[in-house]
Amino acid sequence: MLKPSAIITLLVSISLAVGGVWIIYNINLLPEAASSNAPVYDELFRVLFVIGVILFVGMFAAVVYSLIEFRRRPGDQEDGLPVKENLPLEIFWTAVPAIVVLFVGLYSYDIYDRMGGMQPLDHQNHGYSVSSSEEKVWGGIGTSSNNSNMDLQMQSLPVEVTAMQFAFLFRYPKGDFISGELHVPVGQTISMRMESNDVIHAFWVPEFRIKQDVIPGQPTILNFTPTKPGRFPIICAELCGPYHGGMRSTVVVEEPEIYQDWFNKNSNTIVS
């Protein structure tokens, strides 16, 4: 037998949850998704956002309701109820967050795995002429599982990124030339080996949902697969000096033929 107040609580919770989910699927808070990583990331974001909104609105409502409902009325000099603890209730609100957190942890592990984060790095390095066993290369994020089969891995486009105060330089080892803009063909896995000449920088493309620090003396690896043609900003995300805010570049994602033209025009080696 439900009390009316319990029914109201139930209705409020349900409408809250439904409203939360509706908002999340109809308001886009993230920039355009332009890499194979991005839709996976956005899925994680939606789940976290739903859980977060429900928790926040619930706590907010509980505090505001308490302040209004249990405010001291004029003339009332009595104390509240001497309730000191309630074991079942305390077990409940220890267990529920623990389960939620465990779920979020496992789910984000799955997402991380789908982004390729758990793949051993030497499997991602086939695109390199440099042998990764010679030096310690630290992991960024791997390829998406969409492209994780070996054939595509073998075909991944290697790019060597050098960061310095306050610019990124992109060297294409296959063509032996350097570009100030990163040109990549759509749908192709790019395998970047990054190193800094001076201080720590970070390579960030918001539309790709990837970021990796570029560290002096410690090469790092970052793989991604662009899925939409367009020009996207490359932003330095680690404080690197006075012009840190101006340290930006562009990644140009092109159809493979246009990319090939650009590559041939700049290439210093004969393309087979």
Add this chain to the structure above:
Amino acid sequence: MTITIPPKSNKESEGLQPKGFLRYFSFSLDHKVIGIQYLVCGFLFYLVGGALASAIRIELTSPISDFMPRDVYNQVLTLHGTIMIFLWIVPVVNGAFGNYLIPFYVGARDMAFPRLNAVAFWLIPPAGLMLISSYFINGAAQSGWTAYPPLSITTPAAGQIIWILSVLLLGGSSIFGGINFIATILKLRRPGLKLMQLPMYCWAMLGTSILVVLSTPVLAGTLILLSFDIVAHTGFFNPTLGGNVIVYQHLFWFYSHPAVYIMVLPAFGLVSEILPIHSRKPLFGYTTMVYSIMAIVFLGLIVWAHHMFTSGTPPWMRLFFTIATSFIAVPTGIKFFNWVATLWGGKISLNSAILFSCGFIVNFVLGGITGVALAQVPFDIHVHDTYFVVAHFHYIVYGGSVFVIFSSIYHWYPKFTGRMLNEKIGRIHFILTFVGFNLCFAPQHWLGMNGMPRRVAEYDPQFTFVNQLSSFGALLMALSTLPFLWNVIHSSFKGEIAGENPWQALTPEWLTSSPPPVENWLGEAPLVTDPYGYGKKQLQEQFNDLESEKQ
């Protein structure tokens, strides 16, 4: 359950208390004087840090760098972070309220080591002045409060070295304080007072002090190595000399993540004192609160690498730190549910103290939710080092700790000064702060997710409007300081006389005159075995007796 009420004040022993304003400028050994010294000194530095924050927000009203030179902008953001953490929040939530309240709570006349206590305070003003004055010497440090090498090695050395020296002094002060709190809480308890009968703030300070003593020396060692790299050209963290920049980050965050708990755990403790008194209910779930604090202390020590998910961290390490960090949400969640349960069914006086405390709960829950999200490696990779993170930690340290500091000032001001603060102005202060704070920081979540990195003086013009909105919020926060300042200054002369116990509280600091005599109680220290025994008939009667005795 017993409460022993100390005898009424006798006029002769009142002469022992040093009179006058000057004692706040002396090397006083009285824990209450030192507490006020910490509080006022911290607040003055808060005004400086706030002015720097305003400068940052003015610069960011336009997408180009036009308000100050770029290197000055980096100095401003470095000083803002360092001042707010090391000179305002850490000294105030620990030093100010800890020194004032802990001896009362354990039933002692003073801290365990009064001289060490005074030394700990008097390290702060010179360190702070040195830090600020470095701007006028050769430019302050400009590598952020994190001082990551190689940037901190390659930027002008004078400012960076002065920054290191000040942080070392402040860290030393913090360690002295931590040792003192541990000794006082464990060893100076009034006979008959058991650990599990202590007010929650004691537990919070015990946990915090353990973190201070364990992790601050690591920061000190790290900064000493960094200073060797700068002045003696050693190569600990300098990659051109074979050093490793990632090791610095590990060592730095081994202190600086616990530092977050050093800033918020005492705030948790203070809220646990304020809520029961103003809602006239016992603190809900005392035992689970104590275990939660200790769980947070333990977990807080093993989560540091979640600040380094994009630094080139191996996958297994990323996973371990994700899980450890996520689990901090469980003990923290328990505390928040317990506070709401404390409010639930109470008789809440809607005064400024409770408003700021509830503002804290709401803000911190949001900061905690974004914190759990940030703990997830794949989520963090996109928003790390962006305005999303800026929003997150301001929700924790401003929406959390600073709201609690204000709440505590409204709550304990009557005890500090013997006079009440003006309630109406207090509410104006709350509304301005709460609205301004949320207007300033909530939009920054969106900025970060959409491509605005932190610590930049210039940004993509598409973010102009949202940045201006954020700056308007900052303006409201700056304005909110004015009614508060007027309130504390005016009320200290003209405020309503508070009397011994204006809130009818049960904790021992209220069972003496306001302000209290030099040795806290004129007679024996009261034995309060149930500091949260509200709502009991018997107690109510004791108070009625007390009231009638007065009349």
